[in-house]
Structure formats: structure tokens, C-alpha cells
Amino acid sequence: MSGPLAFATVTAVLKDLLNDGLVNSDLSAILGTVKVSALPPDRIATGADEPSQLNVFLYQVTANPGWRNADLPSRSSGGDQRLSNPPLAVDLHYLLTAYGAQDLDAEVLLGYAMQLMHETPVLTRQAIRRTFSANSPVSDRLMPASVIDRNPADLADQIEQCKLTPRYLTTDELSKLWAAMQARYRPTMAYTVSVVLLQRTTPTRAALPVREAKLHVVPVARPVIEQVDPAFGPVGTAVRLRGQSLRGGITKVRVGSQQVAPAAQAVSGDSVQLTIPASLRAGLAAVQVVHEVQLGEPPTARPGVGVESNVAAFVVTPIVTSPSPHTLAADRTLSIAVSPPIARDQRVVVLPGDSALLVLARPDDDPPTSGTITVTIPPGWPPGTHLLRVQVDGAMSPLVVDSDAGSPTFNQYVGPTVTIP
Incomplete structure (x- = not known):
């Protein structure tokens, strides 16, 4: 999504586009110096000595019909906390006006500008970034450095690209526009840039402060039991489990329905020694090595948190x-x-x-x-x-x-x- 500088960004990109087009067409050899501006028409000096100039003026902002059904921002019942960040989707309407002191100067400028706009149906992400890049020859003239430092080029990262389409106004519409601006009429073409999405990037709800950082890393290596030695015996039998990755942060052995905590010196990476608990029933008992992870305050083992080995068998003989x-x-x-x-x-x-x-x-x-x-x-x-x-x-x-x-x-x-x- 774009920030609040998106309107100025679009205007700056259009100025850059027109400026590059005039330079590439070498119009200075025909018309002399040509200026590209983004001023209200009533602020442009006109008369017998008016300079050759193209002016881009944002005269209207309307809701985009495709995005107008997006929700409005919502707040909590107290009004002090924003709950959602839906985008503000708008279309920008521009007047492109050509000025010239000599015969046909304005017509030549408007023709070149309209052809350039026609061949640029989309303001590409690359063009937006190039306009505000450090090596752009025009970026410092398009927007003050203090504004550029606030990263107006985030328009390049919004979901939809900005499409540039002509809009053919009637004589009545043009008459009303120029009368409202109280400026002298000059050859003009209207364009629409769609769509610009304005949205806050800050979170809707502030996260609670972190009192103490606690990071628990669950081991990736799963323990594997390859052999139970011996594989049968009565309760109280000393058993050695052999395998791989058997040592964990907290190593326990589940035998049947009982859990045994071997002594620290009885656990290594490839073996675990334990004694078959006296509370087991006679018969087949499943054996598993469990690496527990303790969470919370105080640290407590949680069911399902940790790593378990494969299941081996031990026969408890009566x-x-x-x-x-x-x-x-x-x-x-x-x-x-x-x-x-x-x-x-x-x-x-x-x-x-x-x-x-x-x-x-x-x-x-x-x-x-x-x-x-x-x-x-x-x-x-x-x-x-x-x-x-x-x-x-x-x-x-x-x-x-x-x-x-x-x-x-x-x-x-x-x-x-x-x-x-």
C-alpha cells in the first residue's frame, strides 16, 4: 500500500515522464527551452512572451469504483484505538496543458505529450523507483529533499499498478473547469491515474511490551532407538538403550505407562541406561526416549512439546x-x-x-x-x-x-x- 505522499509521487512521475520524453525527442532544437511544471493554471504567466511549457495539474480526486466497497477504518468503543486499516482507494484526474508564445508551439507540445502518454499506459514500478533514485537527474527538482527522504516511492510496492488513461472532456466541462480556475484557456487534455491505495503501515493495535525474552529451541535431531539390551526381563532389570541422538536437554524414557528419568551420567548420545520400574505390569511394554521442553514461568514440561523417538519393545516377564x-x-x-x-x-x-x-x-x-x-x-x-x-x-x-x-x-x-x- 501507499502512504500519504502518493499523490505527490504520481505527479512527480508524470513530470519525469514528460521531461524525459521532451529530452529524447530533442524538442529544444525546435522550440528552444521547454519547461515542465505542476502548478495551478492561474499561477502560470501568460501573454505575448509566455514560455514554451507543459503543465500537469491535479484538478480532481474521485473514489475508485473497484475498491469503493472496502470497509471504513474502525475504532474501539472508547475511540482511542484503531481496530482496522482498510485502504483509501482513489483515482487522480489531471489536466495536461500546453503553452507557447509562437504560432503552433502549444500544438506541437501537446501532440508530443499526448503521444508519450498514449505509449505509457502504466506507471511501472521501475519508473516510480527511477524517479526517486539517488542518480536521477530530475529528482531534486521534482520534490524537496526533505520529502524524498520520507520514501514517497512506496507507491511502487502497492498491490495494483497505476494505469494512465485519457479522458475526453466536452466543451461544457472544459468551460466550467477553466472558469473555476479563473485562468486563460490553453490547449488541454485530461488524464486519469487509477488506482492509488492509501493505507497506514503502523499496526492497528500496539503490542504489549516484552518484559523478558525467552527463546526455546526444540532440537531438530529426532532420537532413534536401535536396540534394547536385554529385550526381556522382570521388573528391576537394568536395561541399556542403544541408538542415535539419545541425549537431549531433558531426557526421559517412557516405559509402558510409566516415565523414568535416568541419571545424567547414564545418558549419552548413543546410549541410555535405566531400570525397569516395579510398577509395570507383566507383558509387552513400549519403550520411547523423550526429549522434553519446559515452557512458562516457572518452567514446566508441556504435553506434546518436545521430541519423541521411535517405539521399541521390552517384555516384562513374570x-x-x-x-x-x-x-x-x-x-x-x-x-x-x-x-x-x-x-x-x-x-x-x-x-x-x-x-x-x-x-x-x-x-x-x-x-x-x-x-x-x-x-x-x-x-x-x-x-x-x-x-x-x-x-x-x-x-x-x-x-x-x-x-x-x-x-x-x-x-x-x-x-x-x-x-x-
């Missing part, structure tokens, strides 16, 4: 914690203590030896989790001592358990057993 060997009750009921506790909605299978027994779902009024599994051994089950395992949501208890320490060893094939009479 551990039979009741003493071995296990014995059956008189009604052939086998009770087994397991860790971690089993949720009511988990699928549990007890495997005495090579056979499997599905544990029935517990009633809804039972506690949500239980550390004890109860299953009935049906009659006809092969007697003897059998290796005892538990499967929870597909996660199998390990074959080898050190009964004294209560932790997996994986170095010998021993484990909990059950004796069936």
Missing part, C-alpha cells in the same frame, strides 16, 4: 516368588505368588510341565490387581514333579530362577517346580 516345590491343596488347588501383580484383565496361563491351564478371569468385585494366582489341577493329570512356569499376556516366566536370591540368573536349568500326586 516371576514366581512363592517357595518351591509347590504342593497341591486337598481340593487340588494350586496357589502361586507372582511378581509383578496380575491385573484383572490380563490373560494368565499356568504351565505345569508341558501342559497348560488357563486361569479363569476374576470377578469384577475383586481387587484390580493380585499377586496370587489360583488354578485347579484337574483329575487325571500326570503325577510327578513338574517344572512350573507362568505366562501373562504372552510373557513367559523364566525357566531359571535362583530361589535363594529371588532374581533370574540364566546360567543353569533350575526353577520352581510342582509335585502332583
Whole structure:
């Protein structure tokens, strides 16, 4: 959009256009010195010795029909704050008048000027900038330096270019114009420049002052988990995640529904060490590295703000914690203590030896989790001592358990057993 100096800018560009055209046509060899002005006609000296001169005069400003439906500027209810900046769209109407002391001088000037205007249907952005450039030979004569310093050439950057079209006035219209100007009539042609868009460039509402600048940069490199070592084990297992770009500003690991904050020394760019939290359920757990970004005052982690890695898998295996060997009750009921506790909605299978027994779902009024599994051994089950395992949501208890320490060893094939009479 243009600023309030746009009217003067258009007039200056028209003067520059006429001046260049006269110089290029070498009219000075025919008419002598020719002057280009932008004065009201009543201020131009006329008579027997009037100089050869072309005058461009802005005599009327009208609303542009294509932009006239744009909204008017609006203000707040108190009137102290501007709410919108719609443009003021107008067309500029000029009179081009030729003066000369000798016969035919005015006709020659008007003919050259009209041909030049006809061949310039648009005031191009390049022409506007050239008029007010530092190396323009006429810019200092077109407009005072104090005005040029305020950048009137912003007209070159408005959305629509200014179109230059002739307007053929009737004798009656010309008579009224010259009578209103109280000047002596000279050969005249009218032109219209459309459209000039005046609009403020300042914001409609002043921004609140910045009390303290806080810039948070979210890392671009996304962490990648390539390996989980080991990939299975009971709760409390020490696990190392290997991959790329694992260290962030605030590095945490999401394991299932739990979030673990590893120690600073346990995190590097290619590995993260953590301990599987005891609150997890047995079964498959998703593992993700999360780089958090804290915002606000005081700084607080916000959901969805940060970078997450790909999802890896860790299998939390159940551990039979009741003493071995296990014995059956008189009604052939086998009770087994397991860790971690089993949720009511988990699928549990007890495997005495090579056979499997599905544990029935517990009633809804039972506690949500239980550390004890109860299953009935049906009659006809092969007697003897059998290796005892538990499967929870597909996660199998390990074959080898050190009964004294209560932790997996994986170095010998021993484990909990059950004796069936």
C-alpha cells in the first residue's frame, strides 16, 4: 500500500515522464527551452512572451469504483484505538496543458505529450523507483529533499499498478473547469491515474511490551532407538538403550505407562541406561526416549512439546516368588505368588510341565490387581514333579530362577517346580 505522499509521487512521475520524453525527442532544437511544471493554471504567466511549457495539474480526486466497497477504518468503543486499516482507494484526474508564445508551439507540445502518454499506459514500478533514485537527474527538482527522504516511492510496492488513461472532456466541462480556475484557456487534455491505495503501515493495535525474552529451541535431531539390551526381563532389570541422538536437554524414557528419568551420567548420545520400574505390569511394554521442553514461568514440561523417538519393545516377564516345590491343596488347588501383580484383565496361563491351564478371569468385585494366582489341577493329570512356569499376556516366566536370591540368573536349568500326586 501507499502512504500519504502518493499523490505527490504520481505527479512527480508524470513530470519525469514528460521531461524525459521532451529530452529524447530533442524538442529544444525546435522550440528552444521547454519547461515542465505542476502548478495551478492561474499561477502560470501568460501573454505575448509566455514560455514554451507543459503543465500537469491535479484538478480532481474521485473514489475508485473497484475498491469503493472496502470497509471504513474502525475504532474501539472508547475511540482511542484503531481496530482496522482498510485502504483509501482513489483515482487522480489531471489536466495536461500546453503553452507557447509562437504560432503552433502549444500544438506541437501537446501532440508530443499526448503521444508519450498514449505509449505509457502504466506507471511501472521501475519508473516510480527511477524517479526517486539517488542518480536521477530530475529528482531534486521534482520534490524537496526533505520529502524524498520520507520514501514517497512506496507507491511502487502497492498491490495494483497505476494505469494512465485519457479522458475526453466536452466543451461544457472544459468551460466550467477553466472558469473555476479563473485562468486563460490553453490547449488541454485530461488524464486519469487509477488506482492509488492509501493505507497506514503502523499496526492497528500496539503490542504489549516484552518484559523478558525467552527463546526455546526444540532440537531438530529426532532420537532413534536401535536396540534394547536385554529385550526381556522382570521388573528391576537394568536395561541399556542403544541408538542415535539419545541425549537431549531433558531426557526421559517412557516405559509402558510409566516415565523414568535416568541419571545424567547414564545418558549419552548413543546410549541410555535405566531400570525397569516395579510398577509395570507383566507383558509387552513400549519403550520411547523423550526429549522434553519446559515452557512458562516457572518452567514446566508441556504435553506434546518436545521430541519423541521411535517405539521399541521390552517384555516384562513374570516371576514366581512363592517357595518351591509347590504342593497341591486337598481340593487340588494350586496357589502361586507372582511378581509383578496380575491385573484383572490380563490373560494368565499356568504351565505345569508341558501342559497348560488357563486361569479363569476374576470377578469384577475383586481387587484390580493380585499377586496370587489360583488354578485347579484337574483329575487325571500326570503325577510327578513338574517344572512350573507362568505366562501373562504372552510373557513367559523364566525357566531359571535362583530361589535363594529371588532374581533370574540364566546360567543353569533350575526353577520352581510342582509335585502332583
